[in-house]
Amino acid sequence: MKALMSTVRMVRKPNVQGGLLEEALAPIQQDLAAVTDRLLSYLTEPLARRVAYLITAGGKRLRPALVLLAGRCGKSPSRDALIDTATAVELIHTATLIHDDIIDQSQLRRQQPTFHHRWGTERAVLTGDYLYATAFMLLTQLRTPFVMRVMADVCQQLSRGELLEVEARFRLDLTEAEYLEIIRQKTASLIGGCCQCGAFLGGCRPEAVAQLAAFGINYGLAFQIIDDCLDLMGDPRTLGKSIHADLDKGAVSLPIIYLAQGLPARRRKQLFGPLAASEHSDSASVARIAEEARSSGAIARAQDRAKTFVREAQQAIAQVPLNGLGSAYQQLAEYAVNRRS
Numbered sequence: 001m002k003a004l005m006s007t008v009r010m011v012r013k014p015n016v017q018g019g020l021l022e023e024a025l026a027p028i029q030q031d032l033a034a035v036t037d038r039l040l041s042y043l044t045e046p047l048a049r050r051v052a053y054l055i056t057a058g059g060k061r062l063r064p065a066l067v068l069l070a071g072r073c074g075k076s077p078s079r080d081a082l083i084d085t086a087t088a089v090e091l092i093h094t095a096t097l098i099h100d101d102i103i104d105q106s107q108l109r110r111q112q113p114t115f116h117h118r119w120g121t122e123r124a125v126l127t128g129d130y131l132y133a134t135a136f137m138l139l140t141q142l143r144t145p146f147v148m149r150v151m152a153d154v155c156q157q158l159s160r161g162e163l164l165e166v167e168a169r170f171r172l173d174l175t176e177a178e179y180l181e182i183i184r185q186k187t188a189s190l191i192g193g194c195c196q197c198g199a200f201l202g203g204c205r206p207e208a209v210a211q212l213a214a215f216g217i218n219y220g221l222a223f224q225i226i227d228d229c230l231d232l233m234g235d236p237r238t239l240g241k242s243i244h245a246d247l248d249k250g251a252v253s254l255p256i257i258y259l260a261q262g263l264p265a266r267r268r269k270q271l272f273g274p275l276a277a278s279e280h281s282d283s284a285s286v287a288r289i290a291e292e293a294r295s296s297g298a299i300a301r302a303q304d305r306a307k308t309f310v311r312e313a314q315q316a317i318a319q320v321p322l323n324g325l326g327s328a329y330q331q332l333a334e335y336a337v338n339r340r341s
Helices: 017-041 053-058 061-074 079-104 115-119 122-139 145-167 177-199 207-234 254-262 265-278 283-295 298-316 324-339
Strands: none
Touching: 017 053, 017 061, 017 079, 017 324, 053 079, 061 079, 061 177, 061 207, 079 115, 079 122, 079 145, 079 177, 115 122, 115 265, 122 145, 145 177, 177 207, 177 254, 207 254, 207 283, 207 324, 254 283, 254 298, 265 283, 283 298, 298 324
């Protein structure tokens, strides 16, 4: 447990971050493989077959992994129920990615053309809806009302978070608290729900279920903040998607909030004017904003905020019996703030 509570280290060699995730998920690799097989078995119908390329293109499988890991923390894990729930979670996540890419007009996902770019917007919207419905059909077979309630609430929060983000576009007066509420709903809610459902299906005591859910919420907040930092400074080849895409569409992330707060009014208007005026600025203007976020220390400050949430995630499960998985959760914590994709 002492290792779990140790300070998260930010300085690591670039090629180590992928290894951290692999090490963290090593105890559940067989079950993750079963989730992938289960996913593909639900994509055999002609209507859904097109989405298989996104599944086989990779992805971290972080959300189903968190279901499986939390389930292992309990005294009576039901492997079949955990695999089915993890599969449903990945179907929901894939649906959100398809819909998000439409909203953001993204061209790349996991180094592949986005679904709507490849098959058209109409098919993309309907396929995302189909994946949501398939996920809940799978969840109903569990006959576990608790899991159904949690995931239904999560899906409502995902939609609410996306709506809030759209409404907040180009708002340079967006506060940190408002931003955190947006990402709590659009990202952290699903990650928290994964941990909560996994712990419940694993037979954890109610307090442990709540503590693992709190881990997921804080971990999800950190994960999204780092994601927003990577949109400003990441390598597109490593990320598997374009950078500056969020900023170009007017999404105000934590580094941008910190940058705007630290600038004199005249400089703020000069820097952000083209973005706010046209709602579709040129790439040079967006690149200048991203560079100033880096050089001003705004990105570094946001990274520090993410580390704070990771520490809170670790503290949330400090008293949870982790059944030998303490090192896995520690590696997940380090991965969250060291990742490059």
